[in-house]
Amino acid sequence: DTGVSQDPRHKITKRGQNVTFRCDPISEHNRLYWYRQTLGQGPEFLTYFQNEAQLEKSRLLSDRFSAERPKGSFSTLEIQRTEQGDSAMYLCASSGRSRGLNNNQPQHFGDGTRLSIL
Amino acid sequence: AQRVTQPEKLLSVFKGAPVELKCNYSYSGSPELFWYVQYSRQRLQLLLRHISRESIKGFTADLNKGETSFHLKKPFAQEEDSAMYYCALSVGSSYKLIFGSGTRLLVRP
Numbered sequence: 001d002t003g004v005s006q007d008p009r010h011k012i013t014k015r016g017q018n019v020t021f022r023c024d025p026i027s028e029h030n031r032l033y034w035y036r037q038t039l040g041q042g043p044e045f046l047t048y049f050q051n052e053a054q055l056e057k058s059r060l061l062s063d064r065f066s067a068e069r070p071k072g073s074f075s076t077l078e079i080q081r082t083e084q085g086d087s088a089m090y091l092c093a094s095s096g097r098s099r100g101l102n103n104n105q106p107q108h109f110g111d112g113t114r115l116s117i118l
Numbered sequence: 119a120q121r122v123t124q125p126e127k128l129l130s131v132f133k134g135a136p137v138e139l140k141c142n143y144s145y146s147g148s149p150e151l152f153w154y155v156q157y158s159r160q161r162l163q164l165l166l167r168h169i170s171r172e173s174i175k176g177f178t179a180d181l182n183k184g185e186t187s188f189h190l191k192k193p194f195a196q197e198e199d200s201a202m203y204y205c206a207l208s209v210g211s212s213y214k215l216i217f218g219s220g221t222r223l224l225v226r227p
Contacts, residue, residue: 003161033214042122042204042217043162056212091162095213104150104213109162 004110012116020078021113025094032075035091087117120145122207124218131195132226139190139221141205150208151188157201195225
C-alpha cells in the first residue's frame with residue numbers, strides 16, 4: 001500500500017477557471033477528509049466522508065466548492081470560478097474502521113495538491 | 119470555541135539539548151490530542167497520540183487537563199528531529215482534526 005495518493009501534485013490556473021483534485025485513500029479506509037493549508041498555518045478542515053456519504057462540511061467550504069466520493073473509494077474536490085484566495089495546499093487524509101472500543105483511528109495524509117491562482 | 123495554540127513559530131536548540139514544544143487547547147468535551155510531524159519534503163505523519171501514552175523517536179507528550187496543555191518533549195534533541203511539528207485536537211463525531219499553526223524545530227549541530 002502506497003498510502004494516500006493525491007493528483008495532481010501542483011495545479012496552476014487562471015482566476016475564474018474550474019479545477020478538480022483527486023484523492024485515493026488507503027484501501028479499506030472508510031473515512032476520508034479534505035483539509036486546506038495556507039502559508040504559515042496548520043491544515044484547516046474542509047469536509048468529511050464516511051464511505052460515500054458526505055457527513056460534515058466546514059463553513060470554509062463555500063458554494064464554489066464541491067466534493068464527492070461516489071463509490072466510497074476515491075474522492076474529488078472541485079473548485080468552480082477560482083479566486084486568488086483559493087491558492088493553498090489541499091490535503092486529503094483517510095482513516096480506517098473502528099478497532100475495538102477506539103473509534104478514532106489516526107488519519108493518514110497524502111502529499112497534497114498545491115493550487116496557485118494567477 | 120475549539121482551538122489549538124502553538125505559541126512558538128520557531129524553536130532552535132543545539133544537538134543534545136532538551137526540547138519542549140508547547141501546545142494548548144480549548145475544548146469543552148473530552149479532548150483527544152495528537153502530534154503530527156512534517157519532515158522536509160515529506161508528507162504530514164502521525165508522531166504520537168495521547169491515548170497511546172507511548173514514546174516515539176524519544177518524544178513524549180502528556181495531556182494536562184488542568185492546564186489544557188499537551189506539550190511535546192524530548193530529553194536530547196537530534197539533528198534529524200528538525201522538522202515542522204503540529205499539535206492537533208480531534209473533535210466531533212467525524213473526528214476531524216483542528217490543528218495549531220505549527221512550530222518549526224531546528225536542531226543545530
